[in-house]
Amino acid sequence: MKKCLIFIDGEQVKESLDLIEVCRKLYPERIVETYAVSNKWIDPESLKGIDHTFRIDGDRIKEYDTRNLAYCISKIQDEYQFDSILIPATWIGRMLAPRLSILLQTGLTADVTEIQAENDQILLVRPAYSGRMMASIKPVGNGPVMMSVRANVFHNEISDDHKGDLIPFSYNCDQICGIREMGSFKKEKSYDIRESKVLISGGGGVIHNFEKLEELAQLLNGQVAASRKIVDKGIAPRYLQVGQSGKTVSPKLYFAFGISGAIQHIEGLKNVETVIAVNSSINAPICSIADLVVEGDACQCIELLLSRIRQYKEKNNSRS
Amino acid sequence: MKIICIVKFVPDVDNIRYDFENNALDRSRVRLILNPDDVCAVSVAFQIKDRNLDTSIEVVTMAPVSVKTYMEDLIRLGADQATILCDKAFAGSDTYATSKVLAAYLEKQSYDLILTGTHAIDGDTSHIPAQVGAWLDLDQISGVTWVDTEGIDKRKAYFKVDKENEVIDFEVKLPAILSLSRESSYKLPYIKRTEIDRDVSQSLTFLNKEDLNISECETGDYGSLTKVVATHTREYQKKECHFVRADEEGIETIFRFLEHKGFIE
Ligand SMILES: Cc1cc2nc3c(=O)[nH]c(=O)nc-3n(C[C@H](O)[C@H](O)[C@H](O)COP(=O)(O)OP(=O)(O)OC[C@H]3O[C@@H](n4cnc5c(N)ncnc54)[C@H](O)[C@@H]3O)c2cc1C
Numbered sequence: 079m080k081k082c083l084i085f086i087d088g089e090q091v092k093e094s095l096d097l098i099e100v101c102r103k104l105y106p107e108r109i110v111e112t113y114a115v116s117n118k119w120i121d122p123e124s125l126k127g128i129d130h131t132f133r134i135d136g137d138r139i140k141e142y143d144t145r146n147l148a149y150c151i152s153k154i155q156d157e158y159q160f161d162s163i164l165i166p167a168t169w170i171g172r173m174l175a176p177r178l179s180i181l182l183q184t185g186l187t188a189d190v191t192e193i194q195a196e197n198d199q200i201l202l203v204r205p206a207y208s209g210r211m212m213a214s215i216k217p218v219g220n221g222p223v224m225m226s227v228r229a230n231v232f233h234n235e236i237s238d239d240h241k242g243d244l245i246p247f248s249y250n251c252d253q254i255c256g257i258r259e260m261g262s263f264k265k266e267k268s269y270d271i272r273e274s275k276v277l278i279s280g281g282g283g284v285i286h287n288f289e290k291l292e293e294l295a296q297l298l299n300g301q302v303a304a305s306r307k308i309v310d311k312g313i314a315p316r317y318l319q320v321g322q323s324g325k326t327v328s329p330k331l332y333f334a335f336g337i338s339g340a341i342q343h344i345e346g347l348k349n350v351e352t353v354i355a356v357n358s359s360i361n362a363p364i365c366s367i368a369d370l371v372v373e374g375d376a377c378q379c380i381e382l383l384l385s386r387i388r389q390y391k392e393k394n395n396s397r398s
Numbered sequence: 399m400k401i402i403c404i405v406k407f408v409p410d411v412d413n414i415r416y417d418f419e420n421n422a423l424d425r426s427r428v429r430l431i432l433n434p435d436d437v438c439a440v441s442v443a444f445q446i447k448d449r450n451l452d453t454s455i456e457v458v459t460m461a462p463v464s465v466k467t468y469m470e471d472l473i474r475l476g477a478d479q480a481t482i483l484c485d486k487a488f489a490g491s492d493t494y495a496t497s498k499v500l501a502a503y504l505e506k507q508s509y510d511l512i513l514t515g516t517h518a519i520d521g522d523t524s525h526i527p528a529q530v531g532a533w534l535d536l537d538q539i540s541g542v543t544w545v546d547t548e549g550i551d552k553r554k555a556y557f558k559v560d561k562e563n564e565v566i567d568f569e570v571k572l573p574a575i576l577s578l579s580r581e582s583s584y585k586l587p588y589i590k591r592t593e594i595d596r597d598v599s600q601s602l603t604f605l606n607k608e609d610l611n612i613s614e615c616e617t618g619d620y621g622s623l624t625k626v627v628a629t630h631t632r633e634y635q636k637k638e639c640h641f642v643r644a645d646e647e648g649i650e651t652i653f654r655f656l657e658h659k660g661f662i663e
Pocket residue numbers: 185186187188204206207212213215404405406433435436458459460461491492493494496500513514515516517518519520521522523524525526527624626629
């Protein structure tokens with residue numbers, strides 16, 4: 079049997095629970111016992127699929143106090159000797175994991191997107207060079223296998239209703255945290271392209287007509303997304319960016335207008351059912367992953383498609 | 399106050415070429431640039447110095463000798479001191495070993511604030527700042543987009559972190575490590591004309607493993623706890639694909655396709 083500890087980021091619980099799937103991939107032929115620890119109090123009822131959840135008794139550790147969090151988790155590790163420690167690559171996770179790796183004197187692989195495991199030999203695959211290359215990393219040394227995992231790449235699909243138990247663990251903050259939150263303001267609520275079923279996305283080829291995508295998105299009940307070029311030019315906000323330095327998305331339909339589809343963009347497309355690529359060049363890399371390639375001018379294509387769909391809708395409306 | 403910026407010079411990945419035959423990056427023609435996040439870190443330091451005249455800035459990197467000219471330029475831009483941690487034995491270090499070398503140096507220094515980038519665009523792990531924080535037992539925060547360069551003093555700093563859906567204001571007791579994000583858009587000035595040829599060699603120091611009291615087995619390949627065993631460009635399974643043109647006929651095909659798949663209601 080193998081024991082895995084998963085860090086649950088209190089702000090991204092669902093994404094953190096997806097790491098259960100990583101445990102299965104690491105040890106395909108073993109029974110895996112899953113443990114969870116978090117930076118917030120989370121009702122264990124909501125941690126489906128976790129066998130044991132640590133409840134930290136003692137001083138309350140602030141959510142962003144990665145220094146005490148790391149000390150606390152290293153003490154848990156001393157006692158429980160997990161085979162692997164998995165941390166989601168969120169804002170907190172990316173600060174916590176490296177700190178913990180030093181305390182545990184363990185190698186850490188960053189931002190893992192794929193697991194290759196055979197006969198207990200583990201290779202972790204991750205993007206590097208801003209997503210242009212993939213690297214296979216082998217953990218060496220005696221510590222647990224430690225990694226941060228890119229959000230939204232693995233999905234825990236197996237629904238598991240068994241209830242885990244709580245393990246009290248006492249920890250008092252030995253260190254005084256010097257960081258203090260002074261206030262915050264929520265940004266205007268925007269949509270999350272990771273949740274969209276239909277994405278109408280644009281790149282360098284629609285730099286001058288990016289706003290056209292909006293209308294098509296509305297007609298297809300979808301949302302607008304963008305490649306890095308558009309975002310870097312300030313034409314679309316960063317939260318719409320798909321790809322390695324943006325978001326990983328899994329829509330049913332991905333409509334790519336004038337996007338060349340360099341690897342770091344394609345890296346952001348996971349489990350997309352259908353890709354339609356509109357590009358002036360059929361040699362653009364995006365075409366190699368498309369189900370349908372439209373060769374030609376993106377703007378013209380949008381105009382024609384808009385009027386075709388409108389024509390259909392008008393006809394339909396007049397019938398009903 | 400004394401500020402130390404730890405910086406990395408990275409290949410300009412936007413202008414990189416692949417050597418498809420050997421499945422590697424063609425490093426021969428790659429130009430190095432100061433990592434974009436680190437540009438912001440150094441710029442913040444300069445801004446603090448502009449507003450608080452008793453500030454001194456040191457830039458530190460662990461890198462091969464070849465970064466010398468880049469480090470000299472940082473002195474010409476306004477850094478008071480530059481230190482290069484450089485030894486053949488450091489080559490091939492993973493982040494565990496890299497942070498150990500950096501910390502071995504920093505441990506012996508006095509400073510009020512350490513500034514870094516949040517992540518480097520090549521190795522791209524985002525580990526180093528937090529790991530250095532662990533070795534030195536300092537608080538560290540990533541994703542910083544604004545620092546109150548006027549209100550800062552030896553005891554505390556105010557700063558902002560821009561998260562996806564909110565912006566948070568923090569106060570931190572110093573010394574601590576703040577890691578800047580390139581979204582902060584702090585920019586470096588240009589080198590003044592009078593500075594271009596200034597001899598800055600007096601302000602530049604090279605230190606090797608003996609200077610840092612680090613043994614061969616603690617660093618480089620030996621001291622690393624992860625190994626990169628392969629790098630490859632990603633291959634995608636070729637799907638069965640239809641080609642059409644952006645004309646009436648092509649549009650009809652797209653339309654039927656969308657309708658068939660249930661995207662048009
Ligand atoms: C393809 C590839 C994959 C890799 N994967 C891993 C991995 O999964 N785990 C692992 O442990 N190592 C890994 N490494 C090794 C790692 O990249 C190196 O140890 C590297 O020196 C650390 O840099 P980074 O780009 O990851 O830095 P980051 O941690 O991303 O850099 C963040 C900040 O730290 C500071 N900094 C970083 N490096 C230095 C430096 N040398 N000198 C001064 N300041 C610095 C800068 O302020 C920088 O902005 C990988 C290397 C490659 C080439």
